[in-house]
Amino acid sequence: MSDASIARTPEAAGAGDTTGRRSLLRRALRHPLVVTGSIVVLALAVVAVFGRWLAPFDPTTMDFAARFAPPSWTHPFGTDDFGRDVFSRVLFGAAVSFKVAFIAVGISGTVGVLLGLLAGFLGGWIDELVMRVMDILFAFPAVLLAITVMAILGRGVGNAMIAIAIVYIPIFARVTRGAVISVRGREYVTAARAMGQGSWRIMLRHVLPNSLGPIIVQTSLSLAFAILAEAALSFFGLGTQPPEPSWGRMLSEGRSFLHQAPWMGIFPGLAIMVSVLGFNLLGDGLRDVLDPRSSR
């Protein structure tokens, strides 16, 4: 063991972190995928937060005189079968999609990271038990698992969040476990143990912060898939319920009028695609920056 590595005690590791983080941030800010993805995601976040003030019309107000109006200056995305402004509904839908995605990924991330941390750090029977349960959950196709959870819990946006969260717990657990295993044998963990620190303290103060790279990447990618999953569940009539505007729901409603008013299906679909693309680009870029080996 070199002198340098001996000197890398938990405190020493912490001291070098600030410089390392700055360098990472600089690399991230120069990465085209991170920059493009961030711009898209930030723009959509602004729409999600301020959409209700940006929308020119109330998304639920019906105007039967303006049914199926094609895109125009007054209605940039046209109107639907009830004469509601599709543009306003798309803006409001952003809030629903983002809320569901962030809460679902927040739940799955918290539970999955905790399980992966315990499994990877403690190993032994805990690792076996956690990972076998995760293997079982992995055996269910994602959409089908979400539909099944909805079948048990019932329809509604809250239950959609829970269903999506359950689908992504195994992914977070696996990613975290892999990262933790690669970190747990490092010198600073051994040093922390030698200093008499407890398992929880080592896990939370040393192992988790150094395993964050893949978890951050997974968070971004999971947000993309959560937006897709929410839209899919609402499309099937299981997620957001009328009259609340949601992109998936709007697509489902637009499907019946494809020939008559294609804009009813085109614009909500575009909104979903752009959001998913934004999070995917951000995730891929972050992977290049934080975890270059896995992006090859």
Next chain:
Amino acid sequence: MSLRYLLQRLGTLLLVLFGVSILTFSIIPLVPGSPARVTLGVMATDASVAALEHQMGLDRPLTTQYWTWVTGIVLHGNFGSSLISGKPITEQVRHRLPATLILAFTALLIGLIIAIPSGIVSALRPGSARDLGVSVMSQIGVSIPDFWLGILLILVFAQYLHWLPSSGYAPLSEGLGAYLRHILLPAATAGVISGSIMARFVRSAMMEVLGNDYVRTARAKGLDPRRVIGKHVLRNAAITIVTIVGLQMATLLSSVVVVEIIFAWPGLGSMALNATLQRDYPVLQASVLLFATSFAVINLLTDLSYVLLDPSVEYA
């Protein structure tokens, strides 16, 4: 491949299948309140609820219910009866399983037709306009919602051009033409998305092999570039590609669930959604169990094919 590894993987598969069966069985006990009440509606009398509970076997202990259910499936292929139609679920499965498998394999084929050439073209000239084009298309393909792509394809090819039917299924027995006309749009929907994902993996597998010394040597020897690609690069990248195909097949099944619903394809995916909407829990159980079992078996076969294809990989 050692026998020990094979047995170990089979053991894991059995464990996973056992867990899958427990979770799938749990759908009914986990439904809040009585599933019989949920199925019959709030206006149903207590007597009719009790009768349905008896018919479903819900008045027996959970362990007995599980044992009856699982042995019925494993020993007799009996998934029980639909709560809505009263017909045996096995009959439905017999018709719907082949439709799902045909759709999944055709979609995979379309995915490969997209992924392999574009992945190769992209890897051969990294950083070129072609590479960028493939990367952009692949990113879009990965981000496009399958249900939206399906709708767009229906709009263009069925509603505007009238080239293909917007929904339905025609078995091969009705002729190749009818079969192809019905399967093309749903398979293309799932295939384009999985092709986009696979193209990225094919590119990275090719890039990895292209960087090896033996490829450089073959090129330095003056071998025909096509031969270098065909004989050295593709053959070595095939191991990774086969693994990806296996993993993608599993992911594809998820996409197939969605596609079946959009195109009214009479497979297990649409059966699952209809069962959910109608609260026909035994039908949902059958569909979920079959999907999850196929998923787990495909994962095992992928793992085994990886070991078989690459002699340098040996697991204890």
